[in-house]
Amino acid sequence: MKHDLELKLQAWLDGELPPAEAEEIRRRAASDPEAARLLAELQNIKAAFLHNEPTVAVPETRQFYWSKIERQIQRQAAARPAPGLSWAERLRRWLAPLAGAAALATVLLLALNQSAPPVLNQVSDMAEGFKTRTFRDDSAGINFVVFHETEQPSAARIRDDGSSFVVEYE
Amino acid sequence: MPDQQENSTDVELVRSAQSGDMRAFEELVARHRDKIYARAYSMMRNEDEALDLSQDAWVKGWQRLGQFQGDSSFVTWMIRIVINLCLDQLRKLKRKRAESLEAMEEESGGVERQMPVTAPNPTEGLERAELRLRIDRALAQLSHEHRTVLILHEFEQMEYREIARQMQCSIGTVMSRLFYARRRMASLLVGLRRENLE
Numbered sequence: 001m002k003h004d005l006e007l008k009l010q011a012w013l014d015g016e017l018p019p020a021e022a023e024e025i026r027r028r029a030a031s032d033p034e035a036a037r038l039l040a041e042l043q044n045i046k047a048a049f050l051h052n053e054p055t056v057a058v059p060e061t062r063q064f065y066w067s068k069i070e071r072q073i074q075r076q077a078a079a080r081p082a083p084g085l086s087w088a089e090r091l092r093r094w095l096a097p098l099a100g101a102a103a104l105a106t107v108l109l110l111a112l113n114q115s116a117p118p119v120l121n122q123v124s125d126m127a128e129g130f131k132t133r134t135f136r137d138d139s140a141g142i143n144f145v146v147f148h149e150t151e152q153p154s155a156a157r158i159r160d161d162g163s164s165f166v167v168e169y170e
Numbered sequence: 171m172p173d174q175q176e177n178s179t180d181v182e183l184v185r186s187a188q189s190g191d192m193r194a195f196e197e198l199v200a201r202h203r204d205k206i207y208a209r210a211y212s213m214m215r216n217e218d219e220a221l222d223l224s225q226d227a228w229v230k231g232w233q234r235l236g237q238f239q240g241d242s243s244f245v246t247w248m249i250r251i252v253i254n255l256c257l258d259q260l261r262k263l264k265r266k267r268a269e270s271l272e273a274m275e276e277e278s279g280g281v282e283r284q285m286p287v288t289a290p291n292p293t294e295g296l297e298r299a300e301l302r303l304r305i306d307r308a309l310a311q312l313s314h315e316h317r318t319v320l321i322l323h324e325f326e327q328m329e330y331r332e333i334a335r336q337m338q339c340s341i342g343t344v345m346s347r348l349f350y351a352r353r354r355m356a357s358l359l360v361g362l363r364r365e366n367l368e
Contacts, residue, residue, distance in 0.1 A: 007345045010352070014323070016330055037287040045352045048293040048359070049324035054306035058207045058224070059217060062200050065225070069199060070192070072229045 001034055009039050013046060180244045188235050195235075199228055202245045206252050212321055213256040215310055223259060227252035249326070257336060260314050285357055292359035308358035316351035323348055 005028070011017045012025040029035050058065055175183065175197045186194035206227055211220035231248050238247055293301055309317050315337075322328045322336060330348075334341045 007349055010349050011330075011345065014330070034287075040291075041287045041356050042349075042352050044291040044293060045355050045359075046324065048301060048305060048355075049320070052298065052302050052305055053208075053325045054212070054302045054309070055204075056208045056211050057204045058221070060221070062203075065203060065221075066196055066199055069225050069228045069232075070196070072225070073192070073232050076229070076233070 001038065005035065006038065009035060010042055013039065013042050181240070184235070184238065184240075184244050187232070188238070192232075195232055198244065202248060203228075205245055206248055209249050209321075210252050210256055212309065212325070213253070213314075213318055214259065215317075219259065223255045224252055227255055230255070253322070253326070253336065257318070260318065261338075264314070285353055287356075292356065292362070304359055304362045305355075307362060308355050311358055312351060312354060315347055316354060319344060319347040320351045320355070 008017065008021065008025050009029065012022055012029075017025060029039050175186075175194055178186075178194070178197070180198065180201070183194040183198050187198065203224070207220055207224040210224045210227070211217065214220050214223065227248060230251050234251075238244065242250075293304070296304070309320070312320070318337065319333060322333045323330075328336070330341045330344045333344045337344065
């Protein structure tokens with residue numbers, strides 16, 4: 001017998017065949033002894049299962065069985081965020097650590113800027129006949145003019161040490 | 171355990187559990203734990219795995235109580251949860267399992283394809299307890315795939331389409347597996363009957 005016919009016989013038995021095909025298979029089962037025998041075997045097994053599911057009981061006491069379930073529920077509840085939080089509250093909780101990190105980074109940057117004194121570079125050499133040098137602080141938009149009593153090396157810069165300006169020569 | 175909960179219906183207990191009453195949920199577990207464990211055991215055939223999976227099913231049931239609308243009975247809903255967990259576990263086991271002759275023959279039916287049709291009925295005249303025992307012993311000898319498809323079809327009354335969805339395979343595969351599972355069961359039950367007569 002072809003496998004396709006075997007599966008159709010079974011589908012007919014299980015009520016899974018469309019009506020048009022069901023009638024064809026019913027006629028086949030009635031006229032083909034081999035098909036009828038196979039159908040009878042499948043029917044016997046189907047009938048044997050009906051209301052005869054093997055029974056088995058939990059091999060643990062009620063309390064012991066429940067205690068593991070209860071522990072798991074409590075453990076998972078502790079690991080989850082409290083229910084009922086609005087999306088805004090969840091977003092706030094998620095962003096809070098980021099905002100803290102950003103604030104810390106800003107403070108560190110400011111501290112670094114304060115600890116590194118600005119250095120003002122010279123923008124013009126001593127002019128012929130004048131014992132002066134000019135320096136510019138671009139961030140403050142200020143020019144500094146330094147008057148010298150004597151000739152000095154050409155390369156120099158001004159450093160702000162916090163309380164006064166120091167002229168450095170190379 | 172308060173008497174009040176013991177006298178409550180499943181519907182009342184589910185409603186209390188949905189409001190966060192864990193004692194009500196404990197009562198539901200006590201009432202239906204055998205059924206949930208039995209389904210896990212019938213699919214896994216291993217006591218420890220069945221215990222773990224049935225308990226996991228109860229934990230999932232508690233977490234998803236809000237989704238239970240009462241379209242089916244509570245115990246039917248719980249059985250679906252444990253079946254899904256067992257199927258997941260069986261898929262994991264199958265991935266680990268090396269390709270065996272049994273696995274290769276599973277779809278083609280192996281020896282069942284050539285087996286003569288059994289006659290007379292191997293279950294005829296058996297007492298219910300004896301029949302259940304033999305069905306249990308025969309089920310234990312089937313492959314996971316054949317046993318699962320039989321359980322879902324015969325005990326859970328699932329249609330081919332639903333079994334295919336649960337087992338993540340085609341309807342054709344479900345039909346083939348069911349056919350060979352039934353033929354193998356017939357052969358095993360004949361064998362058990364002969365053993366009993368000898």
